[in-house]
Amino acid sequence: MTIPTTTPRKLRLPTPRNLGYSFGWTGRIGIAIIIFWAIVALVGNWLTPYPVGKIVDWDYFGGVSAKYWMGTDYLGRDIFSRVLMGARYTVGIALAAVTLACTLGVILGMIAAVIGGWFDTLLSRLLDAFNGIPSLLFGLVVVAAVGSSIPVLVWTLAAIYMPGAYRFARALAVNINTMDFVTVARARGEGTPYMITFEIFPNILGPVLADFGLRFVFIVLVLSGLSFLGLGVQPPYADWGALVRENIEGLSLGAPAVIFPCIAIASLTISVNMFIDNLPTKIRDRAE
Amino acid sequence: MLWSTTTWRLIGQRLGIALITLVIVSFAVFFATEMLPGDVAQILLGQAATPEAVAGLREAMGLNEPAFQRFLGWLVGLATGDMGRSYVNDIEVVDLLGGRLQNSLRLAGIVTVICVPVALTLGIIAAMFRGSWLDRAVSVATISVISVPEFMVATLSVLVFAVWLGWLPALSYGVNVDSIGAMLRAYAMPVITLSFVVAAQMIRMTRAAVIETIETPYVEMALLKGASKLRMVLVHALPNALGPIANAVALSLSYLVGGVIIVETVFNYPGVAKLMVDAVATRDLPLIQSCAMVFCVSYLTLITLADMIAILSNPRLRQ
Numbered sequence: 001m002t003i004p005t006t007t008p009r010k011l012r013l014p015t016p017r018n019l020g021y022s023f024g025w026t027g028r029i030g031i032a033i034i035i036f037w038a039i040v041a042l043v044g045n046w047l048t049p050y051p052v053g054k055i056v057d058w059d060y061f062g063g064v065s066a067k068y069w070m071g072t073d074y075l076g077r078d079i080f081s082r083v084l085m086g087a088r089y090t091v092g093i094a095l096a097a098v099t100l101a102c103t104l105g106v107i108l109g110m111i112a113a114v115i116g117g118w119f120d121t122l123l124s125r126l127l128d129a130f131n132g133i134p135s136l137l138f139g140l141v142v143v144a145a146v147g148s149s150i151p152v153l154v155w156t157l158a159a160i161y162m163p164g165a166y167r168f169a170r171a172l173a174v175n176i177n178t179m180d181f182v183t184v185a186r187a188r189g190e191g192t193p194y195m196i197t198f199e200i201f202p203n204i205l206g207p208v209l210a211d212f213g214l215r216f217v218f219i220v221l222v223l224s225g226l227s228f229l230g231l232g233v234q235p236p237y238a239d240w241g242a243l244v245r246e247n248i249e250g251l252s253l254g255a256p257a258v259i260f261p262c263i264a265i266a267s268l269t270i271s272v273n274m275f276i277d278n279l280p281t282k283i284r285d286r287a288e
Numbered sequence: 289m290l291w292s293t294t295t296w297r298l299i300g301q302r303l304g305i306a307l308i309t310l311v312i313v314s315f316a317v318f319f320a321t322e323m324l325p326g327d328v329a330q331i332l333l334g335q336a337a338t339p340e341a342v343a344g345l346r347e348a349m350g351l352n353e354p355a356f357q358r359f360l361g362w363l364v365g366l367a368t369g370d371m372g373r374s375y376v377n378d379i380e381v382v383d384l385l386g387g388r389l390q391n392s393l394r395l396a397g398i399v400t401v402i403c404v405p406v407a408l409t410l411g412i413i414a415a416m417f418r419g420s421w422l423d424r425a426v427s428v429a430t431i432s433v434i435s436v437p438e439f440m441v442a443t444l445s446v447l448v449f450a451v452w453l454g455w456l457p458a459l460s461y462g463v464n465v466d467s468i469g470a471m472l473r474a475y476a477m478p479v480i481t482l483s484f485v486v487a488a489q490m491i492r493m494t495r496a497a498v499i500e501t502i503e504t505p506y507v508e509m510a511l512l513k514g515a516s517k518l519r520m521v522l523v524h525a526l527p528n529a530l531g532p533i534a535n536a537v538a539l540s541l542s543y544l545v546g547g548v549i550i551v552e553t554v555f556n557y558p559g560v561a562k563l564m565v566d567a568v569a570t571r572d573l574p575l576i577q578s579c580a581m582v583f584c585v586s587y588l589t590l591i592t593l594a595d596m597i598a599i600l601s602n603p604r605l606r607q
Contacts, residue, residue, distance in 0.1 A: 128305075129312035134545045134587045137580055141320045144568040144576050221437045225550055228439045229565055244439065248554075251443060254451050262440050269435040277431075 027278030033271035037264075040084055041091040048081035053236055061247070061255035071256035073247050079257045082243055083264050089239035090265070093150060094223055097157035098216045104158070105165025106208055110196040112166075113173035124170065127163035135160045135222050143231045153232060157219050168211050172204040213276045217269045224265055240265045298599050306592040310585070314366070317580045318359050366581060372574035376567075381578045384563065389582065392552070392559035396544050398475060399482045404537060407487040411494025411533075416521050418499060426491060433488035438550040442481040446554075449477065478555045485547045486540055493536030501529040531601020538594035545587045 040047070049069075050056050055076045062072035070079040112120040142156045176182060177200065185199050226232035227241030238246065243261035250258050365371060371381035414426045433441060449455050501507060502525050510524040511517075552561040564579035 125305075125308070126312065129309040130316070132309040132588050132591065133313055133316065133584055134542075136546045136549050137583050137587075140549070140564065140568055141317055141576065141580050144571060144573075145320045217435060221435075224437045225439060225546075228437065228550065229553055231565075231568060241437065241439075244443065248443070251446055252451055254447065258443065259447075262436075262443060265440065266432075266436045270432060273431060273435045 024278045026274050030271040030273075030275030030278065033267055034275060037087055037091055037268050041087045044084040044087055048078075048084050050078040050081045052081050052085045053077065061250040061253055061257055064256050070260040073243075073257040074249060079243075079247075079260055082238060083240070083260055086238055086240045086243050086261065086264070089150075089233050089237060090220060090223065090241070091268070093153055093157070093233070093239065094216055094219045096154045097219050097223075098161065098212060100154065100158035101161040101215060101219075102165045102208070102212050105162045105167075106169040106201075106204075107196070109166045109169030109171075110173045110200045110204075111192060113170050113177050114192050114195050114200065120170075124167075127166050130159075130163045131167070133160075135218070136225050139222060139226050140229075140231065143226065148226075148231055148234055150233065150237075153223065153226070157223060160222065161215050161219060165211065165215060169204060169208060172207055173200050176200050176203045210276050210279055213272050217272050220265065220269055295600065299596055302592060302595050302599065306588055310588060311363075313584045313588070314363060314581060315359065317577055317584070318362060319355070362577070366578075371578040374567075374572050374575045376570045376572045376575075381574050384575065385560065385578060385582065388558060388560045388563045391557070392548060392561065395475070395478060395482070395552075395557065395559060396541075396548065398479050399486060399544065400541060402479065403483050403487045403490060403540075406483075407490035407540075408494055408533065408537075410487075411491040412498055412521070412526070414491065415495045415498035415502065416517065418502075423495075426495075430488040430492050433484055434492070438481070438485055438547045439554055441484050442477075442551055442554040445477060445481050445484070449480065478551050478557050481551050481554075482544065482547050486543050489540035489543050490537060493540060494533050497532035497536055498525060498529050500532070501525040504528075531597060534597045534601065535594045538590050538597060542587050542590040542594075545583050545590075549583075 056068070056072065056078050058076055060072065060074050060076050062068060062076070064071050068078050068080065070083060073079050073082065108123065112123050138160050139156055142152070142159075146152055173196075182195070182199050185195060190199075223232055223239065224241030224244075227239050228245045230242075230245055233239040233242050235242070240261040244258055244265075247255060247257040247261075362372075369382060371385070373379065374381055374384060410426055414423045417423055498521070502521065504525075507520060507525045510520045515524065548559065549561040549565065551557065552559045553565050556562065560579055560582055564576060564583075567575040567579060
């Protein structure tokens, strides 16, 4: 009889790589760009070389130069300063809206999954109906009705994307709800608030965060679209979509004033997508 | 077995859900536009109007009736084709919509005819040669198009085709469409932009649908028994992926609804979306409501169609 020799186990340190939490290089580039825009959104007003609304150049649609890094716009204002300040509106409004949408959606979704019954059916049907309205159209109708201001934009965008967040969180929570530890907690007599905060939520957190990121991208796209139509952020403020709209006349001149805001939007949305796509499976699919 | 009672029941159920959704959506559209601050009669008559005139107009427009009653009246009107009169230019909304709808449908039709074959071919090829440079190139291109706003695709196409290459006019308004060449040039930019947006979605979904089928055991079996890759995909996998692909096509066509709003505005194309954006600018409520309903109905039709195709093509959903 042979005694199985114990091979000396290789020491495995709990580094992110060994735990399965490391990112691919595309994910790292993505997160770097996201952090860059987040910082710009926070401190952008101290970085602008010129005051945002100030006409600094007599020449409109000026090209890229050492003085004006991204050229000048249709009034001769510095585009670099305007893009830096635009980050605040685009990122800020989108972040506020997505936070509202996901918080409300996820809480309602978890409650629906835990309570079930007619509450679940009714809420799901109602919110599915709202999913049947094309998002940009929803925005158009609301803006037509109540006019455009930043709080209106935040709430409208949140309302558009809340049903989707609800549906996603509910589907995940329903799965968790059938697990044994949930049954045990229910047998212990725990109430709904305890169930959703301590039993369900920690177990759907990863996928919910990934969904949060994707929804952020959708909101940035719809917000830019609304601003581009002139129905989003109103002058004198301008987000990136509004910057493209203001300078669209410069398109036929190939002006940098219209190209750089476009690049800003694309860099943000593509990097969020890249980051989410490369999230470690351990975070993204933990509930599956 | 395709038309068993279960199938009919499921289809009926889906249609019922679509109908309920439509009612809720029309409710939302009606009351969102009713929230307009200020009095419609006052706005129409201007600041100088006497209170009597405003009261008279309110009475004539039926604004004194309860909101719910007006909602029902509006709904019945919609169903019978009476959409009210435009506030701004006092023309029947139906007359305003008719020609515009035709224009938008023509645009959507051309885009569909171009997109479907191109997207299906690219999607299937990308799935067949998964992981190859072609697949990666297609994936990167589609992700880039999906992650940027529609107006950016439009802006870039103008920049490339009209400004740098100089092949096409940047805007389509005011162009006489009396010759084939002129018509082609007028439609080219909106069609190119919309095709990019819709095709990107369609390619991604088609690729995913085909890959899912290729990974099933029976397709692997076909490969193991020695069938060529082409035969494996075309004969074994594709017939079973047709349902999901048709579903993907219908779903991606629903992106036309959002895309068309931006594209018609950018290129000044005289369609329903342009009409609606202009109506939003002038706060012409009956027009906004009707346009919104046109969009919601087309969107819902496409989504419901996609669901029904999924039900019909998957026997497991019918049991």
